[in-house]
Amino acid sequence: MSRIGRKPVAVPKGVEVTVADGQLVVKGPKGTISRKVAPGIRFEHGDGEIVVQRGGDRPSERAYHGLMRALLANMVEGVTKGFERRLEIVGVGYKAEVKGNEVVFHLGYSHPIRYPFPEGVSIAVQKDGKVIVSGIDKERVGQAAAEIRAFRPPDSYKGKGIRYENERIRLKAGKSAQ
Numbered sequence: 001m002s003r004i005g006r007k008p009v010a011v012p013k014g015v016e017v018t019v020a021d022g023q024l025v026v027k028g029p030k031g032t033i034s035r036k037v038a039p040g041i042r043f044e045h046g047d048g049e050i051v052v053q054r055g056g057d058r059p060s061e062r063a064y065h066g067l068m069r070a071l072l073a074n075m076v077e078g079v080t081k082g083f084e085r086r087l088e089i090v091g092v093g094y095k096a097e098v099k100g101n102e103v104v105f106h107l108g109y110s111h112p113i114r115y116p117f118p119e120g121v122s123i124a125v126q127k128d129g130k131v132i133v134s135g136i137d138k139e140r141v142g143q144a145a146a147e148i149r150a151f152r153p154p155d156s157y158k159g160k161g162i163r164y165e166n167e168r169i170r171l172k173a174g175k176s177a178q
Contacts, residue, residue, distance in 0.1 A: 004066035006051075008046065008049040009052070009069065012076070015027070015076055023035070024075070026072070030079050038061075041068045074138045083134065083137070087149060088164075089129040089131065089162055091152075094107050094161075097125055102114050103117075105151055119140075120135050123144070148162060
């Protein structure tokens with residue numbers, strides 16, 4: 001059995017987990033998330049925890065066992081604490097600002113880049129060039145942060161661009177370094 005799949009998921013007070021019609025629904029103080037349940041996987045409610053079980057030993061069920069447990073744990077954490085990804089904008093003249101329901105980036109191109117907020121994700125921009133992407137769905141928060149970073153990935157010579165907060169960029173020496 002999967003080592004991750006066997007671990008029970010603790011469900012804190014105020015969080016409600018239901019499985020109906022092939023949908024896993026988690027409700028909590030920050031909101032509601034739903035996800036389709038993989039075939040052959042079932043959830044057993046216990047004393048303040050949920051154990052993920054698989055129906056058989058087919059390779060597809062074995063593969064989904066640990067995945068569904070991890071997704072459930074992320075859903076429970078999302079509706080209680082939420083998720084956040086921080087990005088830094090590095091470069092002279094590079095900036096971002098929130099205008100209504102979109103973020104406008106000025107990244108050295110001939111035009112500004114407009115990025116509308118994805119559903120369920122909020123984006124905040126601080127004055128020191130930090131962009132904070134937050135929400136209750138870990139997958140959507142990570143995808144939005146990756147899309148923003150892709151507008152101007154860090155340059156390997158000067159380090160300019162958009163990077164994750166603790167990302168380390170290895171700078172190349174350049175032509176003049178011999």
